[in-house]
Amino acid sequence: MDRIVTGKPSRRAVLAGAAGVASLLAAPAVLRAQKRELVVGGAASHKPWVESIVIPAFEKKYGCKVIFEGTRSLVNLEKIQKNKDKPYMSVVQMDDPVMILAVQEGLLDPLTVAKVSNLATLVPGTTHMDGMWANYLRxxxxxxxxxxxxxxxxxxxxxxxxxxxxxxxxxxxxxxxxxxxxxxxxxxxxxxxxxxxxxxxxxxxxxxxxxxxxxxxxxxxxxxxxxxxxxxxxxxxxxxxxxxxxxxxxxxxxxxxxxxxxxxxxxMPSGIAVVKGAPDPELAFAYVDELLGAEIQGRLVGPTFSLATNRHVPAPEGLPAGMTVHxxxxxxxxxxxxxxxxxxxxxxxx
Amino acid sequence: MRNRPDPVALLALPALLYLGIVYAVPLAGLLVGSVVRPGGVTLAPFADFFRDPFHWTVAGNTLRVAALTTLVCLAIGYPTAVALARARGFAQAAILVAIILPLSVGVVVKAFAWQIVLRRDGVVSQILVGLGVWDEPQRLLFTEAGLVIGAANVFVPFMILPVYSVLKTIDPRVGEAATTLGASPLYRFRKVTLPLALPGIVSGIAFVFSMTASMYVIPSLLVGDRFQTLATLTGRSFLFMRNEELGSTTAVVLLALTVAIVVGSTSLSRRLGGSS
Missing domain, CATH: 3.40.190.10 (Periplasmic binding protein-like II)
Incomplete structure (x- = not known):
């Protein structure tokens, strides 16, 4: 059972803050390269908010080009499966039940705090199977x-x-x-x-x-x-x-x-993961990090009518604070x- | 000299090719898929299927709804076909348009419209309460009766048109001759008109029954997930559960049942028609 914890900064929050600073220091390495391309697979219905909120912010910050392929979770799975030997898609956003299938087929590269610092800022229960994927919205x-x-x-x-x-x-x-x-x-x-x-x-x-x-x-x-x-x-x-x-x-x-x-x-969580052997893994992990961060999630909870997974984003209006989320x-x-x-x-x- | 094949037969080639590719080959694949399992050919999936009483309920649902819908279509369709065959000029054109035009409205649209009509506060409920048939408003939506009413609306043209096409070829003088010879209207209908119209009625029944037995969209919108038929079970097995084994079994059972009933009723009515 999960609980959205509100109030009181915990030791964990302080650690997360430190991790955030570390990611800022690491960022210039990513920023150095110009006009790199990142292919992200996701749900067709997500296209409006991905293209109007996530991609512009990410492209500006990292000076790259993001191509979003919107389709269904199972189609995305098939795309990764078929291109297993030479992946072209770096990041995939799919439903959790489909993520399990991808893990079983060994298609994902696990997320770690070292590569995705915002992993440390997520509410409990939103990182799965030893970091194989994380939830960015619920x-x-x-x-x-x-x-x-x-x-x-x-x-x-x-x-x-x-x-x-x-x-x-x-x-x-x-x-x-x-x-x-x-x-x-x-x-x-x-x-x-x-x-x-x-x-x-x-x-x-x-x-x-x-x-x-x-x-x-x-x-x-x-x-x-x-x-x-x-x-x-x-x-x-x-x-x-x-x-x-x-x-x-x-x-x-x-x-x-x-x-x-x-x-x-x-x-009803939406998951995000990095494809194993993906082109430009550094940029891929950076994209995941952005989507798990408080800034982007804070802008997404409104238009998607969802709960954030980053604990620094408050619950949307109309939901009681401290409400139980199963x-x-x-x-x-x-x-x-x-x-x-x-x-x-x-x-x-x- | 050998008999040379009639070149006119070549005209059937496009249809043969088309149906061969889009129908016969996939159907053969389905039939093969339903009996081939790792380890060889087996009828075990069918044995398993029929061992489960739930599947008998599903097969029963399918056949009952198909039979009732066919009956309703026949009851509405036959008199309409008679009217259409007797009408002339503008009246006939108007009836034909009224029958054919609704075919251009999608099934989903019709099902949504029925959803409004069959509701607790819908027209049907209001009329029946107004007539004193019902004491209080009731809902037909998401009931078997509602499904039959909605399906009959969609499929009734497929009963009317074949019956009409046969009725219009019957020489009106045949009926007149029977009357002259002293036949009562009922006797004339039983012994003259009905046997002559039988081929049309039989093909109407075959059309409506097989289409109703295999309908998928109408039950999923008008009766919902709690009333499974062989067609909805097949669709779900393939589309949602990724259980192709069960899907191919139910598809073959549906096919076998429909073919058996259509072929059986056709030969039965031919025999009855021929003996009278």
């Missing part, structure tokens, strides 16, 4: 609700089980990654056991989830359809809902809002998902 999962249909916003994940919401609740299908936390939270609600334990033992979670069936309007696979139903008032709540989608709809004027229930929210054990998910989907199909069917 969209979070809470409960989205229709402000016109609900007199008061929900406060707990248990609210969606209230019989008064018969046929008004939407959950993501288990084939959508954002659907996974429902099992873990249901287990936690049923037993009071910590979230780590509930990710491993899902029996209680499934037993509790089955009791949600009368309240279910549907289990969506298409996110826009679910929000359409929520905004038009046919559905009253979506649990769990992605901050990056729900808050964007709210900003566009939809009569919905997203709350962080008292049991905490889940992080981390998902992706290695465990990779192992169990097939069985969970099979069980979901059978027990949650109409």
């Amino acid at each position: 969209p979070w999962l809470g409960i989205a609700y229709n402000r016109n249909s609900m007199k008061a916003p929900p406060t707990s994940w248990a609210d969606v089980y209230d019989p008064k919401y018969k046929g008004r609740i939407i959950v993501p299908s288990l084939q959508n990654t954002e659907g996974l936390p429902n099992i873990f939270m249901a287990g936690h609600l049923a037993t009071g056991q910590p979230m780590e334990a509930m990710q491993r033992d899902t029996d209680a979670g499934f037993a509790k989830l089955v009791t949600l069936k009368p309240n279910l309007l549907t289990a969506y696979t298409q996110q826009p359809q679910a929000y359409n139903l929520l905004e038009q008032g046919e559905a009253w709540m979506i649990a769990s809902a992605m901050s990056s989608y729900a808050l964007e709809r709210k900003a566009a004027g939809a009569p919905i809002d997203l709350v962080a229930p008292k049991e905490g929210v889940f992080a 981390a998902i054990d992706w290695a465990n998910v990779a192992k169990e998902r097939k069985a969970w989907v099979a069980r979901w199909d059978r027990e949650m069917a109409l």
Whole structure:
């Protein structure tokens, strides 16, 4: 379980500050070379903020040219796999479940504090598999609700089980990654056991989830359809809902809002890693360092409606300070998902 | 002298080539893929598939929805085809346009429209409450009934058009002759019109049934993830779960079931039609 720590400078923060100074001293070596090129692979949907915020700042600082190839995580994985002997892509931004596959195939060059000083400034639980990759942003999962249909916003994940919401609740299908936390939270609600334990033992979670069936309007696979139903008032709540989608709809004027229930929210982390044998590794690690730094992350949390991973960036507005952020054990998910989907199909069917 | 092949047969070459490349070869690949496993050829995936009662439910869902949709399409489509065959001039053109034009509207758009119509406060619910059929507003969206209604809307032209194309070739004097000879309207329909229209009805049923059994977008939007059919299970196995083994098994089961039912019903109706 992760917690975003606020306040009090710790010994760790002081160390991180020192590391920051060290990186400043190291920077001139990188700056010396002119007009180098760096190819970064990432999600197509990230293109707007990568090209308007990250790339201009990085190109200016390092006097280089960054080419962003926006596609899907699995396509990026394939690109690295196919060019394993002669990589052309230096940095890759992918979802955590896909990062695990890349690690298993030995495609990544681990991050170390010596090469990426901002690694020391990240909140716990955001560096994975001995530094193979780190999270630079974390969209979070809470409960989205229709402000016109609900007199008061929900406060707990248990609210969606209230019989008064018969046929008004939407959950993501288990084939959508954002659907996974429902099992873990249901287990936690049923037993009071910590979230780590509930990710491993899902029996209680499934037993509790089955009791949600009368309240279910549907289990969506298409996110826009679910929000359409929520905004038009046919559905009253979506649990769990992605901050990056729900808050964007709210900003566009939809009569919905997203709350962080008292049991905490889940992080849906976006990862960044350096490709093994990449051209210009020095510049690649510098790019990762920038994206993990407080300055860039501070500028990204707004437009991406996400939590930062750098501990010096405050939580975005509307989120309680010190709110619990549950981390998902992706290695465990990779192992169990097939069985969970099979069980979901059978027990949650109409 | 040997018989020389009819050069007209060469006209089928483009279609043959096209279908061979885009249909026959991949289909053969799928069939082979469903029985070849490391270690040799095996029918074990099918045995495993049918050992699981859940898969019987999924196959049942698929066939039930396809059968109900076909029935609804036939009930709506046959009278429409009769009207279309009898109409003349502007009326006929208007009916034809009304049937064909909606085909140009994408399935996704139609499914989204049905999503609004079938809601708790949608038109269907309001009408049924207004008529006193329902005591309170109910939702058809994300129910099997809603799926059948939506699918029938999408596929009904594929019932109307083949039936119409056969009905319009029936000489109206045949019916008149039956009447002159004293046949009641019902007797005339059973013994004269229906047997003559049967080829059209059969191809309409074959079209609608096979298209409904394999539809993917409509169920995923109108009934959702909690109602699996063989087609949605196949799509998910390939697209999301990366479980190509299960995907090829379900695809072959769907193909076999659809072909069996279409071919079976065709030969059955031919026999019935021929005996009457």
